[in-house]
Amino acid sequence: MAASTVTNAKCGRLEMLGETIRLAIQAIFRNALRSFLTVLGIVIGVGSVIAMVTVGQGSTQQVAADVQKLGTNIVIVVPGQDALRSGPNSTTASMFTLRINDILQQRIPDVVLSAPISQTRERVIFGTENRLTDIVGTDNRYFQAARWDLAAGRLFEPGEIASGRAVCVIGKTVHEKLFGSGDPVGAKIRIGALSCRIIGLLQSKGASTFGSDQDDFVIMPLATFQRRIAGNTDVQSLYVSIRDGASVEGAMVEITDVMRELRRIRTGEDDDFEVLDMKQFATMLTGITDILTGLLSAVAAVSLLVGGIGIMNIMLVSVTERTREIGIRLAIGARSHDVLMQFLVEAILLSLMGGVIGIVGGLLLAAAGTTWLSVPFSPSLGIVLASFAFAALIGIVFGYFPARRAARMDPIEALRHE
Amino acid sequence: MDDIPVIELKKISRIYGKGDIAVRALDGVDLRVDAGEFIAIMGPSGSGKSTAMNVIGCLDSPTSGRYRFMGYEVAGLSRDQRALLRRHYLGFIFQGYNLLPRASALHNVELPLIYMGQARAVRRKAALDALRKVGLEARAHHQPNELSGGQQQRVAIARALVGNPKVILADEPTGNLDTKSSVEIMDMLRGLNRDSGLTIVMVTHEQDMANYADRLIWMVDGRIDRDERKVRAA
Incomplete structure (x- = not known):
């Protein structure tokens, strides 16, 4: 009896995952509007990050190209160091x-x-x-x-x-x-x-x-x-x-x-000035854009957090609604782990859908924004992949608690639930 | 092989709560069920028959005592180990059918096989075979709300059978059904027991239904009060 169990488990894992994903997609589309509203926070968060980063990169490229026009053989020397480094900064250096x-x-x-x-x-x-x-x-x-x-x-x-x-x-x-x-x-x-x-x-x-x-x-x-x-x-x-x-x-x-x-700087001491070529000078000029990007990213992060809580909330509702279903599944032989995976996969897919909608929306927004600012539109694959991964992470983090609640249900209690 | 009982309970107790409010739902139950038996557990409400069913079905663990299933000690198994036992060796039939409401009859019957990790094509064939056995092949793509109570219970029987279990556990299987459907369902269980040698443990409070079984267990206050074997005319 043990041998057949083992072989089944081995070849069935992929089959099982496929079923879990199919099931999750069904559950999500059964309540399509609810699902969409749930992931709106993720859509807005991911969309704004993609849009901002893409527009930011476009304008940085444009500034760099501009500065390049001034001549590649120009070097600019300014007092003080970038505030992020250890030396005297531009307000303290002479x-x-x-x-x-x-x-x-x-x-x-x-x-x-x-x-x-x-x-x-x-x-x-x-x-x-x-x-x-x-x-x-x-x-x-x-x-x-x-x-x-x-x-x-x-x-x-x-x-x-x-x-x-x-x-x-x-x-x-x-x-x-x-x-x-x-x-x-x-x-x-x-x-x-x-x-x-x-x-x-x-x-x-x-x-x-x-x-x-x-x-x-x-x-x-x-x-x-x-x-x-x-x-x-x-x-x-x-x-x-x-x-x-x-x-x-x-x-x-x-x-x-x-x-x-x-400037009488001894060996071992930090420079109290900076020598910048045109590319670095461009970076310095766009430093203000970085601050803006950082601020807006914080807003996006809050949006993602809210989106994650939304997912957690709706998954908790879903788990409660489907208590009886969980009971049935447990009775016919689902392990805690199987139930956990079912709800976790659903949360992850939900979040990923929000991520994908956000990525598409963000890129459209960036395309419009870059056209309006007449800077190059060059979306980075890295940020798209990172957003995708982050959306999955949100699904895991905020889906785990509801999924665990489902997985820990007592089958007898769950079957009695009306 | 045949002398190893399928189910063997020894001094099984199940106590809910602690101290003064403790309730002894099962109080030292001894029971032996051999392969191919069809037993009916009867008793007034609160007699512990449902608890006995949950313990036998590995949905619940006894507080004390020993439970051997096919010779293996299962009283101390973990939650997941019990799930695997249910998955591979037990089939459940409930009073309220307990089908997934938004899934077709076919999908409901396939469900245990999904957890067994079987491939889609294999599952589909096995599920259709099981539906054929209960005479519902034509209704494979109907959802539960499109089926009568008797039909839903037959889908549930197909679901219980599809994984080739050792034991079928039926908890008031005719409790929600009219007389005609009840007779259909009981004839079906009777046939499965007789033709396939399937061991069946059924809880019921209707004497008419209990009469289908070979053996009658009467429970009172968490104990087995009577254990009667029916001598059937050959």
């Missing part, structure tokens, strides 16, 4: 100086030039017009490194740079907003308390895709900015152009070495 910028340019052969940059946002006024825009203090090296060309007028004279004259070069957007189609060169604009003469107008570069209008700024000599606008001698970042053909990675290592020496 700023750079013009001296550091110039030494960097002299000392490293692969550095063609290094432009010091300080900036702030300030309202610019001309006559009755005004505009809040970026005010940048730098020198002519910046125009060269970032490939800005003049549309009218001239760049700064060495004397204007050295003595910090109140002269400026403006971008096309500022020109249009303040002057309309009139010629701005020679006109004086007001920036806070400073009256500044326009000596040049830059050619338009157009909008960058990560939102900002590249032509929306006013550039003045660094010394002018430091004395008249900022009131200090800080340089906030260095815009470094690497020689064509030289290794950008190699140059970044050299820059790091020189910077450590100039």
